[in-house]
Amino acid sequence: MSRISANGRRRSHPVVAAAVFVVLLLIAALLVxxxxxxxxxxxxxxxxxxxxxxxxxxxxxxxxxxxxxxEIVVFNGRGYFSSASADGDRYWVKRVIGVGGDRxxxxxxxxxxxxxxxxxxxxxxxxxxAPSEIEFDLxxxxxxxxxxxxxxxxxxxxxxxxGAPGGGMVPVDRVVGEADRIVWPLTRRSAL
Numbered sequence: 001m002s003r004i005s006a007n008g009r010r011r012s013h014p015v016v017a018a019a020v021f022v023v024l025l026l027i028a029a030l031l032v033x034x035x036x037x038x039x040x041x042x043x044x045x046x047x048x049x050x051x052x053x054x055x056x057x058x059x060x061x062x063x064x065x066x067x068x069x070x071e072i073v074v075f076n077g078r079g080y081f082s083s084a085s086a087d088g089d090r091y092w093v094k095r096v097i098g099v100g101g102d103r104x105x106x107x108x109x110x111x112x113x114x115x116x117x118x119x120x121x122x123x124x125x126x127x128x129x130a131p132s133e134i135e136f137d138l139x140x141x142x143x144x145x146x147x148x149x150x151x152x153x154x155x156x157x158x159x160x161x162x163g164a165p166g167g168g169m170v171p172v173d174r175v176v177g178e179a180d181r182i183v184w185p186l187t188r189r190s191a192l
Contacts, residue, residue: 037061038177040074040091046149046156047072047093050124050192056184057093057192059177067096067145067172069115072179072192075147080166080174081156093179094147094157095124098140099172106132106159124150134159144169 042055050072051057059074067073077092098104098115105114112119113131122131129152136159140146146169149155161168181191 037180038074039183040093040179042093045154046151047095048151048154049126050095050150051093051179051182052188054185055182055188057179057182060180061177063178064176065173066178067099067175069096069099069102071096073145073147074176074179075170075174076176077170077174080164080168080170081161091176092147094149094155096145097148097158098146100140100142100144102140102146103138104140104146105137106135126151126153129153132159134162136162138162138167141169143172145172145175 037058038061039056039058042051042053042057045053057074072093072095074091074093076090078090081092097113097120102115103117107130108114108119110119111130113122114120120131125131132148132152138146144166146158148157148159158168158170179192182188
């Protein structure tokens, strides 16, 4: 039942107004999640110490489909890093080491990974961790990326899939977004 105000216009019922408000909020939240940011929970220690198990991070959806060296990205690994039936392992978070055209090699006599012949500086690696125990020398195909976890001793990443379909390379168009910040727990809240 509508009410009529003093000026003769109909006023909507408060319950209807609240319902419309809630629907608009839900639509706005869905749009933000699809186009702006999307939350993800870190399930493993593969990115430690940068990301810890249980951290909730926000992926910047405005950067989807792009990747630059050094970025931490969330990507859809289905068919590359996980089987099509393993929906729980669909999304992965790793650091981009090489992009299309880069030659990535492990390792120099000093044990460093090189990108296009230049040693890769990796201050994010846990102390005492080797850049890689697996040797490789590869060219990243155009439109793809080579990714590694920061915790190389406990990370399934491009190195482990070199002989698999796709050769461990993930198409850049699978990037959901760049990991922008940790939002939970509050004690670890920070930009990445």
